[in-house]
Amino acid sequence: MGTRRDFLKGTVAAAVVPGIAFSKVMEKMERNTGHPTVISTWNFGMEANREAMPLLKRGKSALDAVEAGARVPEADPKIRSVGYGGRPDEDGHVTLDACIMDSHGNAGSVAFLQDIKHSVSVARKVMEQTDHVMLVGDGAKRFALSQGFKEEDLLTEESRKEWLKKKENLSRKSDLGPNENHDTISILAQDKDGNIAGACSTSGLAYKLHGRVGDSPIIGAALYCDNDIGAAGATGLGEAVIKTVGSFLVVELMRQGRSPQEACEEAVRRILRKHGGKVDFQVAYIALRIDGEIGSAAIKNGFQYALNRGESSSLIDVNKLTD
Ligand code: ASP
Numbered sequence: 001m002g003t004r005r006d007f008l009k010g011t012v013a014a015a016v017v018p019g020i021a022f023s024k025v026m027e028k029m030e031r032n033t034g035h036p037t038v039i040s041t042w043n044f045g046m047e048a049n050r051e052a053m054p055l056l057k058r059g060k061s062a063l064d065a066v067e068a069g070a071r072v073p074e075a076d077p078k079i080r081s082v083g084y085g086g087r088p089d090e091d092g093h094v095t096l097d098a099c100i101m102d103s104h105g106n107a108g109s110v111a112f113l114q115d116i117k118h119s120v121s122v123a124r125k126v127m128e129q130t131d132h133v134m135l136v137g138d139g140a141k142r143f144a145l146s147q148g149f150k151e152e153d154l155l156t157e158e159s160r161k162e163w164l165k166k167k168e169n170l171s172r173k174s175d176l177g178p179n180e181n182h183d184t185i186s187i188l189a190q191d192k193d194g195n196i197a198g199a200c201s202t203s204g205l206a207y208k209l210h211g212r213v214g215d216s217p218i219i220g221a222a223l224y225c226d227n228d229i230g231a232a233g234a235t236g237l238g239e240a241v242i243k244t245v246g247s248f249l250v251v252e253l254m255r256q257g258r259s260p261q262e263a264c265e266e267a268v269r270r271i272l273r274k275h276g277g278k279v280d281f282q283v284a285y286i287a288l289r290i291d292g293e294i295g296s297a298a299i300k301n302g303f304q305y306a307l308n309r310g311e312s313s314s315l316i317d318v319n320k321l322t323d
Pocket residue numbers: 182183184202203204205213214215216222234235236237238239
């Protein structure tokens with residue numbers, strides 16, 4: 001006869017297993033192989049995809065593709081919310097957040113990194129060369145230099161002038177809210193073998209408090225990949241994404257059988273509900289499931305993502321979620 005302890009164990013298992021098991025949808029899901037896909041946030045995702053897709057077509061891994069894709073806006077001074085040329089914090093420092101995840105569930109991230117252009121590649125080194133997941137600030141920079149990354153000033157003349165002007169009448173409250181001067185590259189890819197990886201990189205909110213870290217280096221917030229299910233990435237006000245662990249939520253909803261579209265919509269709804277339905281900021285999600293299906297949802301109009309299925313990229317407008 002079983003003991004009371006066995007009985008309790010059985011009860012807990014019965015209560016928990018259905019919640020964590022694959023849904024019937026996922027059990028039957030066929031992995032998309034042979035048809036590489038890359039999806040990236042915003043219009044600069046077009047250029048990122050252009051870099052990533054040829055790698056996927058040549059049989060490179062999804063991990064190589066997302067890193068190469070994210071490096072494109074990081075190096076482009078015209079893109080004022082990622083890497084070199086990014087808008088600085090309130091003290092005039094460009095501080096970067098980035099992360100990367102591979103198809104084995106490995107993750108690396110850097111936060112509050114300064115003077116190193118390719119934060120996504122530093123994040124990959126953290127993942128591959130250390131036993132850690134996340135390095136921040138001076139430690140992240142020291143690690144990057146030890147790995148051969150070059151120290152360089154990321155504040156362009158244009159960003160500096162704009163910051164000086166802004167400083168004259170900087171109000172912390174208003175700059176942390178509806179300010180639209182921020183956009184992250186989140187990039188998800190599926191390679192020829194059907195494996196999935198993701199990356200994300202940003203200079204964060206413009207004129208943020210010195211030391212502020214957003215969602216982009218937080219695994220589960222701006223990015224999450226599970227090669228049994230799919231991946232999700234975020235852009236927008238990082239504080240709202242962190243508080244709802246948004247990308248993890250999207251992947252877990254897909255695990256439970258929601259489509260990528262439904263999962264993104266539910267993650268947006270979660271934020272709306274937490275704010276009593278009234279928000280004056282943007283958050284948007286993209287998702288890619290192992291069968292190649294994608295989804296996206298946003299709080300406000302204006303969000304776009306770039307999708308490439310092997311030929312040319314298309315830029316897709318996402319309307320705000322209405323219910
Ligand atoms: N999520 C980024 C941050 O909060 C910014 C953005 O994507 O708009 O740092």
